[in-house]
Amino acid sequence: MTLLQVEQLKKVYPDGTVGLKGISFELEAGEFVAVIGPSGAGKSTLLRCLNRMVESSSGTITLQGNTITKVKAKQLRAVRRKMGMIFQGYNLVARSTVLTNVLHGRLGYMNSLKGALGLFNKQDTELAKALLNKVGLSEQMYKRADELSGGQQQRVGIARALAQRPALILADEPIASLDPAASQTVMQTLYEACKADGIACLCNLHQVEVAKKFATRIIGIRAGEKVFDGAPEQLTDEMISYIYEGAKHEEAVGRKETA
Amino acid sequence: MNIEQQYMQKVRKQRIQWFVFIVVLLALTVWAAIGTNFNLFVLFSGLSEGFSFLFHDLLPPSPATLPSLLDAALDTICMSFVAMILGSIIAAVIAMFTAVTTTPFPRLRYFFRAATALLRNIPVLIWALILVSGFGLGNLVGTLSLLIVSIGMLVRCFAEALEEIDRGQLEALKATGASHLQMITSAVLPQFMPSFIGWSLFNLEINIRASTIVGMVGGGGLGFMIQSGIKLFQYKQVSMAIILVIVIVLATEWLTGRVRERLI
Ligand SMILES: Nc1ncnc2c1ncn2[C@@H]1O[C@H](COP(=O)(O)OP(=O)(O)OP(=O)(O)O)[C@@H](O)[C@H]1O
Ligand SMILES: [Mg+2]
Numbered sequence: 065m066t067l068l069q070v071e072q073l074k075k076v077y078p079d080g081t082v083g084l085k086g087i088s089f090e091l092e093a094g095e096f097v098a099v100i101g102p103s104g105a106g107k108s109t110l111l112r113c114l115n116r117m118v119e120s121s122s123g124t125i126t127l128q129g130n131t132i133t134k135v136k137a138k139q140l141r142a143v144r145r146k147m148g149m150i151f152q153g154y155n156l157v158a159r160s161t162v163l164t165n166v167l168h169g170r171l172g173y174m175n176s177l178k179g180a181l182g183l184f185n186k187q188d189t190e191l192a193k194a195l196l197n198k199v200g201l202s203e204q205m206y207k208r209a210d211e212l213s214g215g216q217q218q219r220v221g222i223a224r225a226l227a228q229r230p231a232l233i234l235a236d237e238p239i240a241s242l243d244p245a246a247s248q249t250v251m252q253t254l255y256e257a258c259k260a261d262g263i264a265c266l267c268n269l270h271q272v273e274v275a276k277k278f279a280t281r282i283i284g285i286r287a288g289e290k291v292f293d294g295a296p297e298q299l300t301d302e303m304i305s306y307i308y309e310g311a312k313h314e315e316a317v318g319r320k321e322t323a
Numbered sequence: 324m325n326i327e328q329q330y331m332q333k334v335r336k337q338r339i340q341w342f343v344f345i346v347v348l349l350a351l352t353v354w355a356a357i358g359t360n361f362n363l364f365v366l367f368s369g370l371s372e373g374f375s376f377l378f379h380d381l382l383p384p385s386p387a388t389l390p391s392l393l394d395a396a397l398d399t400i401c402m403s404f405v406a407m408i409l410g411s412i413i414a415a416v417i418a419m420f421t422a423v424t425t426t427p428f429p430r431l432r433y434f435f436r437a438a439t440a441l442l443r444n445i446p447v448l449i450w451a452l453i454l455v456s457g458f459g460l461g462n463l464v465g466t467l468s469l470l471i472v473s474i475g476m477l478v479r480c481f482a483e484a485l486e487e488i489d490r491g492q493l494e495a496l497k498a499t500g501a502s503h504l505q506m507i508t509s510a511v512l513p514q515f516m517p518s519f520i521g522w523s524l525f526n527l528e529i530n531i532r533a534s535t536i537v538g539m540v541g542g543g544g545l546g547f548m549i550q551s552g553i554k555l556f557q558y559k560q561v562s563m564a565i566i567l568v569i570v571i572v573l574a575t576e577w578l579t580g581r582v583r584e585r586l587i
Contacts, residue, residue: 115498145500155495159513168509172500179501180508221495228499 065129067093067231067264068114073123075109075288083109085288086123093231094262096255098275101285102308107268110285111234114266115147116140128231145172148225148263150235150254154217158210162201162220165209166192169227188227195223199253215246222254226261233258235267239274247271251278272304384566385559392548392560396567399544402466402537403530410473411523414439415515417474418481424493425485425511427503435478443475447533448540455541465542469530477526484518485511520586524579531575535568545571 068091075083083106091097099107112118114125116132125133132143148169156165170188171179184192196202199219204212209220218238225233235254239247255278258265269275275282276296284292284299284307292303356362419425421435450468458464492510501509538546545564552561 117494117498141500141502143500144498147498149495149498151491151495153491155489155491157492157496157510157513158489159516160509164509168496168501169499171496171502171505171509174505176502176504179505182509224495224499 066090066126067095067128069124069126070114071124071126073110073113073125074121075106075113075118076121082288083118084113084120087285087288087290088123089283089290089293091232091264091266093264094259095280096258096265096278097267097281097283098279099266099268099283099285100270100272100275100307105285106288107285108236109288111149111236111266111268114234115144115149117149141172145228146231148228148230148233150218150221150225150233150238152237152240154214154221156209156217156220156224158208160209161206162196162209162212163189163192163205165220166195166223166227169224172228192223192227195226196220198226198257199223213246214242215249218242218246218250219253222250222257226257226263230263233263233265233267235265237268237270240270247274272299380558381562381565383559384563386563388557388560388563392545392564392567395543395545395548395564396571398462398465399531399534399538399546399568400571402462402469402542402544403527403534405466406469406473406530407523407527410470410526411477411519413470414474414477414481415519417478418485419507419511421478421482422485424488424490425507436482439475439478441475442471443479447472447537451537451540451542460541460543460547462543465534465537465544465546468537468542469534472533473526473530476529477522480522481515481519484522485515488514517586521583524583528572528575528579531572 070090071088072086073084073088074086077083087106087110099110101107109118113120116135120133123133124131127143127146132140135143157168164182167182167184167188170184170192174184193202193205196205199222201212201216201219201223204216209217212220221238233254238254239250242250251274254265254267257263267275267279276299279296282292282294282296282299283290284303286307291307292299417435417439420428421432421439423429423432426432447468450471451464454464454467458467488511492514493506496506496510534542534544535546535549538544538548539550541547545568549561549564549568552558552564
């Protein structure tokens with residue numbers, strides 16, 4: 065069964081900015097898909113619409129056969145916990161421990177009050193510790209999250225997402241703030257974790273080489289539209305410049321018009 | 324016009340602005356002084372009478388009255404402390420509803436905001452007078468009026484602190500499927516704790532000072548002893564009470580400073 069089905073997804077922000085102009089694609093379980101495109105193309109908007117952090121204007125999103133475009137409250141929580149999210153700025157709770165941050169991934173499964181009081185059960189704690197081991201951070205478990213390096217923090221972010229036992233991980237430029245060495249570790253960690261557990265991943269990336277290296281499939285977005293969808297080998301240099309330069313060209317025209 | 328000339332013109336303009344500003348300020352001061360019958364002669368004659376009252380009537384303080392004042396001093400401390408503890412807890416809850424970042428009901432924000440502005444902007448003295456007419460004299464009135472004003476002040480400080488927290492951390496928890504309550508305790512509280520403690524301690528200092536004023540209109544504690552001492556011409560007792568107030572205020576400031584260093 066198809067894991068995720070996106071049909072004619074559109075997003076117009078309240079100020080009139082068009083984020084997505086009707087995007088459709090399907091995602092199978094275990095696929096590792098890189099989303100590339102110039103700045104402002106709508107990559108973040110797409111990911112945020114999928115887990116309903118941003119409400120889309122029209123179109124439908126179907127996850128594991130259920131339409132989730134309009135679900136509310138409890139069901140929405142249940143949908144979100146099936147999708148882990150990883151952020152460019154890591155977004156860890158800075159003053160809490162690394163272990164607590166990973167345990168946050170379990171909140172969606174818990175009774176609201178129990179979770180609010182931080183009463184995680186033994187299995188959850190064991191799971192969190194095992195995941196920290198997996199991303200190579202067992203030693204740092206009881207440190208405050210903001211004491212870690214950027215690359216380490218992002219690996220905690222990955223562990224938090226994995227703690228949700230998700231079917232899908234949405235990663236919004238997970239390595240944009242990292243140096244090449246840390247980027248490599250983070251991408252490797254993310255890739256291997258997804259592969260091992262059959263988790264699908266949608267990963268926004270700025271670096272085309274990284275996308276080509278890890279992705280099983282690449283989606284190119286330009287000005288809110290899908291302009292490429294295929295295997296990494298099919299992504300030719302012409303296609304790359306079409307995805308990126310097209311926008312530059314349009315921007316230049318726009319600038320001339322406003323000048 | 325060259326740059327030199329432009330600069331000179333700017334300097335000239337600024338000079339004129341300064342001149343006008345100072346003239347207006349002087350005029351306002353003179354006008355206000357006339358309005359309030361303020362003049363230097365009155366100031367000095369008043370001051371000399373003040374000094375004679377201070378040195379002949381008030382000083383030296385009478386240590387013999389100290390034991391009878393200690394009870395009142397303890398009342399003052401207790402009232403301020405209780406108002407701070409209850410006030411900061413209640414204010415934290417209200418502030419969560421008031422701040423954009425944390426409110427579960429964005430439309431009701433302005434209601435909470437306006438309600439607490441009312442608490443804050445009516446002076447503590449007025450609250451005490453109103454409450455005395457309802458509850459009679461005593462510590463309860465003192466505590467209640469301090470509590471009301473504490474809530475008013477703290478909601479505002481807390482809400483501002485809450486609006487400055489990092490939203491990314493909230494967003495991350497929302498994305499895991501956490502409930503609103505879970506987001507508040509897991510992502511908001513850790514960020515909010517330092518400001519919560521800092522403002523609450525500052526509120527304790529304010530309460531100690533305000534409690535003397537509240538006491539004077541019947542709210543109990545040292546303020547009440549000062550007021551009754553003045554009425555009964557027991558000036559040596561009054562000065563002893565004032566010294567106690569100063570000691571308590573300084574001690575609180577020192578103590579809160581230490582706690583702040585430790586916790587934040
Ligand atoms: N909250 C918002 N309100 C209004 N417009 C927005 C908002 N968020 C994004 N946009 C606009 O929507 C468009 C798509 O933005 P988006 O952040 O999805 O781009 P992106 O591809 O992620 O870019 P980047 O690579 O720079 O992160 C941009 O024009 C952006 O200015
Ligand atoms: Mg983005």
